Amino acid sequence: LINFRCKCKANVEGLYCDRCRPGTIHLNADNPLGCQACFCFGMTDKCREIPWATAVISNNVGWNLTDLSGGRDVRPEVENREVLMFNANQNKDRSLFYWKAPDTFTGNMLNSYGGNLHYFVYYVPMEQGNSVPVADLVIEGNGIKVEYYTRMDFFPRENMTVQIPIREGSGWYNSVTRTPADKADMLRALAGVDRFLVRAMYQQQQLQSSIFGLTLDTAVPPPEGSPVDQDENVLHPSIPDTRMRGVEVCECPENFAGNSCESCVPGYRRVNNQLYGGRCEKCSCQGHTDTCDPFTGECTNCQHNTTGVRCELCLPGHYGNPSLGGELGACRPCACPTTENSRSPECVMTQLVVAGPAASQEDAYVCTACERGYEGNKCEV
Template sequence: MAGRWLLPLACLAASLLPAAPSTRRGEVCDCNGMSRQCIFDWQLLRETGNGYRCLGCRGNTEGAHCERCKEGFFRRRERECCLPCHCHPWGSLSTQCDNYGRCSCKPGVMGDKCDRCQPGFEPLSEAGCRRSGQSLQCECDPAGSSGNCRSGRCVCKASAAGERCERCKRHFYNLDARNPMGCSPCFCYGHSATCVSADNHSVHNITSTFQQGAEGWRGVHASSSPAQLQWSPRHRDAFIAARRSEPIYFVAPAKFLGNQQLSYSQTLSFDYRLDRGGLQPSPHDVILEGDGLRVTAPFLPQGEVLPCGVSHTYTFRLDEHPSSKWSPRLNHLEFRRLLGNLTALWIRATFGEYSTGYIDNVTLVSAQPIPGVPAPWVERCECPAAYGGQFCERCAPGYRRDSPGQGPFSICVPCGCQGGGICDPDTGECYSGDENVGSSVSCPFGSYHDPRQPHGCRTCPCGHGQGCSVVPGSEEVTCDHCPPGAAGDNCEYCVDGYFGDPVASQPCQLCQCNGNVEPNAVGNCDRRTGECLKCIHNTTGFYCDRCKDGFFGNPLAPDPADKCRACACNSVGAEPLKCRRDGSCICKPGFEGPNCEESECPACYSQVKAQVDLYLQQLAELELLFSGLQAGGGAQSQELERRMQVAEEMLRTILREALSLQASYRSLEGRVTRMNGQGPSSRSRLGEIKATVERLRSLGSQYERQVQETRQLLERARLDLESSGATLRRVVRAFVCDTLLV
């Protein structure tokens, strides 16, 4: 019992602590009563305007000002104590709960603390609760799981999460089966850890196929002296021949260099052939240099021998994961810095004296901000107030770089211009406000010279991240540098391949048709709603994300051959235009087999079914005829007699079909009797059918005898037929259902 009061008492004691006094004018060591110690933090001052960070937060709180509860704790109201969530470690999705102490439960689990199974589920395990009788086989997302299953629970890759490993952990994005980590960490130049996959970039490969020449590739010795590179017009490749033992390298041209951030987590590949055998790779076969950093990798693992005279494709993943073979090991930010300013790409050509190396089909997978096949490895960052841009790569208006030499890696701090003006993001020079900057200073991006105020700059009346200019000879301001997908004088509409409504503050977004539309066609999606209008590959849906009726497969597969294929189901035994996601058919009652081509029913079933269908059709026609005769009570006697003759003949036809059907019933009765355990119930139903047939025969005789008593017969026949028809339908349906079960 004493432990129950321990936390509230500690929280109460912490809340009674006096706030530490401020030592800087205008700033307060504000710890919300949960600490009495602070230190001064310049970074915190730049970000928030208050540089005092609290130490030793009590009452299970944390944060620069002890302003929030720790992970696994909650408070019902502001400034109340932080209480433990006590979420069950097996049944809850996380240790965190809501403001009422309620935890988020895994499937099949219930309770405020997720500590028990829902009715019909058992038992509670690390995988939650499963439906009673359900197997413990894992159904893991192959992109995020390691392929293992322990006690019914998927084993996720390092950066994947979820019961099925179907999502990325916090601060990661782009779940990718080819990524050994599962997801990539958010980059954002180190200014944010929250991001998602961008929707405004498409796949773009930087290539050299040597079809027309050397394409700018050069040869360089390891000592940096130039070497001769030759191009073969016959084989359409480049090669270098060695005369000395010193290694010679193929050196990539400018299109492979510069800012290659969009190639992070993608691949560099090339075809390479060596004319000498028995040679082993070195640790420095591929070299990347950039931003003062250098990494190398071998063609093949240590101990293997390079193939002789055979072209082989070598592929290198561009990230810091150990499986990517780069040495030395860089951290995430270092590898991104290297790619952001790539100054050299060397590929080894020769191995020893008199060796010749050949290279072809060099490909660097990258992305570009235009419509096309989506490139989900490109991130879109959620930036703090001081930063702007898709990657938080620039300072927001009113901020400048604290260390301009670091470029986009530099933190952004307030301009400090008098009167609240904006400033140059690199130098900090003020442009507007109360500063007198003179007329020779140009306005920064996002602002313009107002002709009525020649010594100041005004913010563009455009969306965030757009520039503008003044139309010569007028005061009209037009927007330029529209965001991706937008166009018009004021960036007011979306171009083809994008959708949105910039006028209504709905930015243009890339149409998401999952590669299931013609890439070069116009009007693939609605420019307002984003609905895909011209789905191909047998797909359909708002985003062309599901297969048409009668097709199955994965509409999101990159290879068209793996998308939607036709269901191979028997047209007689299978449900029309339907099959499951794996292509298996959905059989009608009475059919089985992979394609529903086999009938479960006895041989006489089709005969019984045909007779029943005809019988019900004729019964319905007779009912309609009687209804018409009753409605036309004032008809002449000849017309009435003719109609009665038609009715009489129809009734006789029904009786003849009933006798034929009765013969089929006798055959079926003998079959049913021979089946174990089925005889009594089936004979009982057959007896009911026979009794109904006898009633119809009796009704026909009565009809013939009393044909002159028209009105009485019609009324009696109508009543009898209503009763007999209802009974017959009920019995026939029960009989057919029973036949299916047989």
């Protein structure tokens, strides 16, 4: 106490040090700073910790056995749709170490940050042998891979309970740098999970292993219209709290979206695929669509009879100048000699139209694949 006032940690304020400072969330006595800074992928320092409820993700369908490189996939045995079983005859060269999770556990998994992965393990050794020194969980996404090591002793023929915190801390490592994973590593991987791998081998001479009861915590927003506790950064130790803690909701700048500003709004894409501190720019699609791939920028759902990475081409059987943009650059069906009775599936423009749509000039296009027995610019002869 200083003059009967509490001396707060760096990121904590209030008479009783019971509130996070602006730009920080998740009041936690175990945090040396008291609260953690807003991450928001470097786009803002304004965020809140919304008191969302905790739910679980669970799916026993679609799991495969694989190696770390992803070069092999083997469909496992499933007992009663509850237990995933791995037999030695599925791994004659002993290279399969992991269960690869189905799509339920991939994509944007930021809402699982701060939760736990729970599951049970049972394995039977073939004979006395050495344990396999591999990670218990590997999460890979957005060009980064993080690994978790429980350092548990897994005893054969016993149901072992595993709980893995989906948050930076003891046991988590960046698999490239081999240094402890930080919050940036975790959130980058969780923002776009490509592979979610759970350990399947516990001994080199292993006859069988199983996992069951696997669940992953995730935060879910309250029902529409329900009251929300606005004092989410105040610690109430006497009140049981089943909410997901540490899930940030950021005040994103224009053209950014997502709880942590991890996405561009529809109609925009990431510049140079840069996730942290990157920019979102408008899709470049000549005005023929408003949507594109958020990372590659490739246009999707091209309109006006256009196609191509930038909607810069006419569909087969059409002609025009898409670069004029919008309706003006719409491609028109080839009339060879008429659209109702066309004798050529293809045509090409014979002049560059720069002042208006390519349909007004008689010689604006030539049919190039007239059916046998027909000829002429429009297959009219």
